[in-house]
Amino acid sequence: MAGQHEKGYFTEADSAEVVTGRNANAKDERLRQIMDVVIRHLHEAVKEIEPTQEEWFKAIQFLTATGHMCDDWRQEFILLSDVLGVSMLVDAINNRKPSGATETTVLGPFHVADAPAMENGADICLDGKGEPLVIHGKVTSVDGTPIEGARLDVWQANDEGFYDVQQKGIQPDFNLRGIFLSQANGGYWFRGVKPKYYGIPNDGPIGAMLEKLGRHPYRPAHLHYIVGADGYEEITTHIFVPDDPYIDSDVVFGVKESLLAEFAKVDNPERAEKFGVANPFWEVEFDFTLAPK
Ligand code: BEZ
Ligand code: FE
DSSP: OTTTTTTOSOOTTTHHHHHHHTTTTOSOHHHHHHHHHHHHHHHHHHHHHOOOHHHHHHHHHHHHHHHHTOBTTBOHHHHHHHHTTHHHHHHHHHOOOOTTSOOOOOOOSOOOTTOOBOOTTOBOOSSOOSOEEEEEEEEEETTSOBOTTOEEEEEOOOTTSOOGGGSBTTBOTTTTEEEEEOOTTSEEEEEEEOOOOEEOOOSSHHHHHHHHTTOOOEEOSEEEEEEEOTTBOOEEEEEEOTTOTTTTOOTTOOOOGGGBOOOEEEOOHHHHHHHTOOSSEEEEEOOEEEOBO
């Protein structure tokens, strides 16, 4: 048929040009551009690697197993993107913010869309396990103006390193999650537990890949935040425990210096009573800065 072999028959030398040539009539220009780049780089990689048929079939089996591992509560492809540094790269490309805004980092697979709204001061730890933690701070605009009504969606793992969604029936639903609104002075505060480092799920193909590559599966202790307000760019970020043993080798490359918080150990019965926590406790002050849209 006319036009079928516009770039000629397939050869090793011309492989990428022949395949991308077939997409000339794509109905979506952005899709055509994306697929041209993906095809070019994929063919380049295959030419450099020169896989055997068995090796290529192993790659197919790896991707198949990654898909089979996914369900409503498990997203193995996000893990793959995370451990290859692609999630952080996409984040960096999409968050070239004016200086001054709080830096962003990975979302991860454990965010839940419908976490409960809570009053400032609420305890997101529903089962009372772990060392008590009080977190407070302000949400301001890059020019320093306090932002009232900013939404802070917070989630964290428990003191054993598991999220509620990983331990259904063991932890209460929505344990260690909450949505807070900043007050008139931009202030927010809540209670939680001191987080601990944890291994990302390693019972699937991504865990097996890390093991074979001699990589550990750990993330340094952190709390997750999505912070947004009307008229401002939303940020997805964390705060990290700075003296964590994995702070310099996060398996998903999510650590940024500006996100290291100070976790102060407080032994002060009056202050504990003021916050409504047992003494001693951990206290963190961390401010968030948003850039206008
Ligand atoms: C998390 O921090 O929840 C997370 C991020 C990336 C992969 C696995 C977990
Ligand atoms: Fe996490």
